[in-house]
Amino acid sequence: MTQRERILALAVGAVLLILGLQWGFNKYRGALSARETRLASLDDQLSDRRFKLIEGAMADGRMGTYLARSLPSDLERAQFVYTQFLLDLVSEAELEGAAAKPTGASPMPGLYTQLSFKVTGSGDLQQLVELLYEFHRRDYLHRIQNLVVRKVRGRLNIDMDVQALALHAASPEAVLPTTPSPRVAESVDEYLDPILNRNPLAPPNRPPSYAAETSPEAVLGQEFSYVARFNDPDEGQQLQYSLVGDAPQGAELDPASGTLRLNPDSVGEIDLTLRATDSGWPAKSSEQRIVIRVVEPKEPEPEPVRPSFDEARQAVLTGLVQSQGEWTAWINVRTQGQVLRLRAGEPFEIGQMTGSVVEVNQRFAVLEHQDQRFVLRPNTSVAAAAEEQLDGVVPASEQPASEQPASEQPASEQPASEQPASEQPASEQPASEQPASEQPASEQPASEQPASEEPTSEEPGSPEPASPEPASEDPAGEELAREESEPTPSPETPATTN
Numbered sequence: 001m002t003q004r005e006r007i008l009a010l011a012v013g014a015v016l017l018i019l020g021l022q023w024g025f026n027k028y029r030g031a032l033s034a035r036e037t038r039l040a041s042l043d044d045q046l047s048d049r050r051f052k053l054i055e056g057a058m059a060d061g062r063m064g065t066y067l068a069r070s071l072p073s074d075l076e077r078a079q080f081v082y083t084q085f086l087l088d089l090v091s092e093a094e095l096e097g098a099a100a101k102p103t104g105a106s107p108m109p110g111l112y113t114q115l116s117f118k119v120t121g122s123g124d125l126q127q128l129v130e131l132l133y134e135f136h137r138r139d140y141l142h143r144i145q146n147l148v149v150r151k152v153r154g155r156l157n158i159d160m161d162v163q164a165l166a167l168h169a170a171s172p173e174a175v176l177p178t179t180p181s182p183r184v185a186e187s188v189d190e191y192l193d194p195i196l197n198r199n200p201l202a203p204p205n206r207p208p209s210y211a212a213e214t215s216p217e218a219v220l221g222q223e224f225s226y227v228a229r230f231n232d233p234d235e236g237q238q239l240q241y242s243l244v245g246d247a248p249q250g251a252e253l254d255p256a257s258g259t260l261r262l263n264p265d266s267v268g269e270i271d272l273t274l275r276a277t278d279s280g281w282p283a284k285s286s287e288q289r290i291v292i293r294v295v296e297p298k299e300p301e302p303e304p305v306r307p308s309f310d311e312a313r314q315a316v317l318t319g320l321v322q323s324q325g326e327w328t329a330w331i332n333v334r335t336q337g338q339v340l341r342l343r344a345g346e347p348f349e350i351g352q353m354t355g356s357v358v359e360v361n362q363r364f365a366v367l368e369h370q371d372q373r374f375v376l377r378p379n380t381s382v383a384a385a386a387e388e389q390l391d392g393v394v395p396a397s398e399q400p401a402s403e404q405p406a407s408e409q410p411a412s413e414q415p416a417s418e419q420p421a422s423e424q425p426a427s428e429q430p431a432s433e434q435p436a437s438e439q440p441a442s443e444q445p446a447s448e449q450p451a452s453e454e455p456t457s458e459e460p461g462s463p464e465p466a467s468p469e470p471a472s473e474d475p476a477g478e479e480l481a482r483e484e485s486e487p488t489p490s491p492e493t494p495a496t497t498n
Contacts, residue, residue: 063169069141071115071166072174075105078166079115081176085138086119086162093131095121095158103161112165116145119160128156129195133188139181141165193282205280208232208239210288218264218294228258230276230286237278244273244287264294311335311351312383317376320362327360331382353382 071078079102086100098121106114123131128149135144142164150157185191208230218224230239241258243251248270251262264270270292277285311333318339319330331340333350342348347356348367355369364377367385374389376382 066141066165067167067170067174068177069139070112070170070174071141071164071176072172073166073168073170074172075113075115075166077172078113078164079105082115082117082140082142082164085140085176086117089131089134090119090121092134093121093123093127095123095127095131096155097122110168112167115164115166117162117164119158119162121158122152122155123158124156126192126196128158129191130188131158133184133191135162136184137180139177139179141167196282205278205282205284206233207284207286208276208278209286210276214288214290216290216292218262218270218292219297220264220267220294221297222263224260224262224264224292226260226290226292228253228260228274228276228288228290230258230288232278234278234280237280239279240277242275242277244275248272262292264292267294267296269293309335310353310383312353312386313351313381315340315350315353315382317365317378317380317382320360320365320378322362327362329357329360329365329376331376350382353386 071082083100083102087098090098090100098119100117100119102115103118104116106116108114132144135142142162144160145163146161148159150159180186209232210229211231212227212229216224216226228241230241232239239258241253241255243253247253248262251260251272253260253274258274258276260274262270271289272292273287273289275285275287277283314334315331316334317329318332321328321330326343329340329342331342331348331350332338333340340348340350342357342360342365344357344359348354353369355367358366358368358373360366364375366373367376367382369386372389374386376385
């Protein structure tokens with residue numbers, strides 16, 4: 001064998017050796033992997049067996065719990081016991097027209113029998129919540145399959161379908177458990193508050209706020225009345241008021257208006273707290289502490305000192321003016337610089353004189369003071385006229401023209417049509433027959449008309465007109481003298497007899 005052949009044989013042998021080693025390694029690794037897989041599979045099976053054992057133990061424990069919560073396996077006894085339980089339930093909830101009765105049974109072979117019941121009644125929302133709370137609080141194998149609530153005339157009609165289980169492995173004489181269920185709260189109030197006190201159709205209710213004085217003052221020996229005013233930000237709600245804690249002796253609070261009344265018997269401070277509760281849903285309330293300060297009564301204020309003079313003595317009748325068929329008395333109150341224009345029926349108050357005007361005519365004014373009447377003539381003060389007529393009776397000769405018979409009226413006050421032409425006052429004679437000084441201002445020459453349409457006596461503070469001349473016995477002369485003493489009326493209000 002040549003050298004070349006030997007080299008070739010060694011190379012082939014090395015390759016075969018490598019291939020053999022690789023096959024053997026792969027064979028070993030495959031066997032090792034299969035072994036590991038087998039071991040993992042056995043571990044999984046062992047775990048499953050252990051889990052099933054645990055589940056079995058748990059199921060056995062649950063089965064013991066179920067047996068304790070189950071109805072008796074005797075179906076007749078189970079229906080009677082559970083029906084009585086439902087009747088007691090609706091009775092505690094105080095439902096009206098309550099009833100509970102069995103409606104059927106559905107057996108599950110080898111395991112249990114499902115019993116069906118129906119509960120009906122009528123009540124409000126709070127009664128319904130209390131009924132459901134007591135139902136779930138009893139740790140029985142039962143459930144509510146269907147619940148229908150209808151509102152009729154402000155009441156809730158309740159129709160409830162209930163299912164309960166009677167395990168076949170349970171004792172025929174089993175007694176229903178009395179321990180409460182751990183799945184519900186200890187008190188029904190935890191359900192009443194979030195269920196009843198809610199309004200999903202409106203914003204949250206807000207409490208009222210105090211809007212009155214926090215430190216009012218009361219007077220010793222006098223009844224104290226105080227209104228505790230609270231404002232509710234939610235419109236349409238009513239407030240109820242109450243006192244928090246012990247109320248002071250004799251204190252009374254109106255729950256509707258919030259008016260507090262009391263009679264303090266000593267000086268000091270009275271501390272109390274008021275509460276206002278609104279009618280929202282849920283109801284909100286606010287409290288406010290107030291301190292009432294009781295003080296001594298104040299001394300009465302001295303009566304005002306009246307002035308030594310009476311303004312009625314400086315109030316003079318300066319004119320009698322007719323306007324639109326009515327007479328007006330012009331009284332100049334000199335101390336005030338004011339002219340009062342009074343008509344019949346109007347009240348007056350001048351110094352210590354108060355009363356009303358009874359009548360005003362072309363000659364005088366009749367005033368009434370303290371149910372007594374007196375006549376006020378031109379250029380006479382109100383006080384002087386009143387003092388002259390102490391009895392307050394107006395003589396018949398001085399009664400207003402409207403109260404005298406036509407036959408007794410002076411010729412100057414009779415209608416012009418009934419008087420002779422010679423007896424008519426100069427003011428009623430034709431303008432051509434009257435002296436120029438007695439003609440109306442509109443018919444006098446411009447040089448003879450007064451500079452002002454109103455008499456100077458109308459202006460406050462003006463000098464008093466001159467005293468009239470003595471009246472003559474002739475009525476016409478008397479009327480003429482009166483007209484000369486009176487201020488000249490304006491063209492719009494001539495002082496003539498109707």
